[in-house]
Amino acid sequence: ETGVTQTPRHLVMGMTNKKSLKCEQHLGHNAMYWYKQSAKKPLELMFVYNFKEQTENNSVPSRFSPECPNSSHLFLHLHTLQPEDSALYLCASSQDERTVSSYNSPLHFGNGTRLTVT
Amino acid sequence: RKEVEQDPGPFNVPEGATVAFNCTYSNSASQSFFWYRQDCRKEPKLLMSVYSSGNEDGRFTAQLNRASQYISLLIRDSKLSDSATYLCVVRNQGGKLIFGQGTELSVKP
Numbered sequence: 001e002t003g004v005t006q007t008p009r010h011l012v013m014g015m016t017n018k019k020s021l022k023c024e025q026h027l028g029h030n031a032m033y034w035y036k037q038s039a040k041k042p043l044e045l046m047f048v049y050n051f052k053e054q055t056e057n058n059s060v061p062s063r064f065s066p067e068c069p070n071s072s073h074l075f076l077h078l079h080t081l082q083p084e085d086s087a088l089y090l091c092a093s094s095q096d097e098r099t100v101s102s103y104n105s106p107l108h109f110g111n112g113t114r115l116t117v118t
Numbered sequence: 119r120k121e122v123e124q125d126p127g128p129f130n131v132p133e134g135a136t137v138a139f140n141c142t143y144s145n146s147a148s149q150s151f152f153w154y155r156q157d158c159r160k161e162p163k164l165l166m167s168v169y170s171s172g173n174e175d176g177r178f179t180a181q182l183n184r185a186s187q188y189i190s191l192l193i194r195d196s197k198l199s200d201s202a203t204y205l206c207v208v209r210n211q212g213g214k215l216i217f218g219q220g221t222e223l224s225v226k227p
Contacts, residue, residue, distance in 0.1 A: 042217060042218070104150045
C-alpha cells in the first residue's frame with residue numbers, strides 16, 4: 001500500500017471545465033512533486049515543492065496551477081486544458097531534496113490520476 | 119547528451135534467463151542512484167537504491183561504477199512477473215532527481 005494517495009484515479013473533463021487533482025502523503029516527507037507521463041513517454045517533472053515553497057516550475061503552461069497548503073497536501077488545479085494534456089499525472093514525495101543528508105531518500109509515488117481531456 | 123541515458127529496449131528474454139541493464143549518467147558529481155520498476159499504466163515503484171559497494175536483493179543486483187559513470191541492474195532467473203519498464207534515477211549534486219527514459223523488459227514463457 002502506498003503512503004501517497006491521489007484522487008481521483010480517473011478523470012474525464014472537457015476543455016472548458018475546471019477540476020483539481022489531490023495528493024496526500026503520510027510519510028512525513030517535506031518535498032512533493034507533480035509529474036506528467038504521456039503514453040509511451042518518459043516522466044516529465046512539472047513542479048516541486050519543498051516545505052510548501054515552490055522550488056521548481058518546469059516551464060509548465062499556466063493552465064496547470066499547483067497549490068501546496070502544507071507539507072502533506074498537494075493540489076493541481078486544471079482549467080481550459082487541451083486534448084494533448086491527456087496523460088497520467090503522478091504525485092510523489094521525498095525528504096527535502098535541498099538537504100544533503102536527504103540525498104539518499106528515494107521518491108515515493110502515488111497511484112496517479114489518469115486524465116482524459118475531450 | 120541526456121543527463122541520464124538508458125537503452126529503451128525492449129529486451130525479450132525467456133523465463134529463467136539472466137538479463138542486465140546499464141544506465142549512464144553525464145554528471146560526475148551525481149550523488150545517489152536508484153532503480154525503479156514501472157508496470158504498464160501504473161506508478162513507478164522503488165526497486166532498490168544503488169550503493170557504492172554494490173548491493174543485492176534476492177535475484178536483483180545493482181552496481182555503481184563511478185569511474186565510468188554508469189549503474190547496472192542484473193536480474194537472475196527471470197520470472198514472467200519481472201516484465202515491466204525499469205527506470206534509472208540519478209540525484210545530481212543540486213539534489214535534483216533525473217529519470218532515464220526506461221528500459222522495457224519482456225519475459226516470455
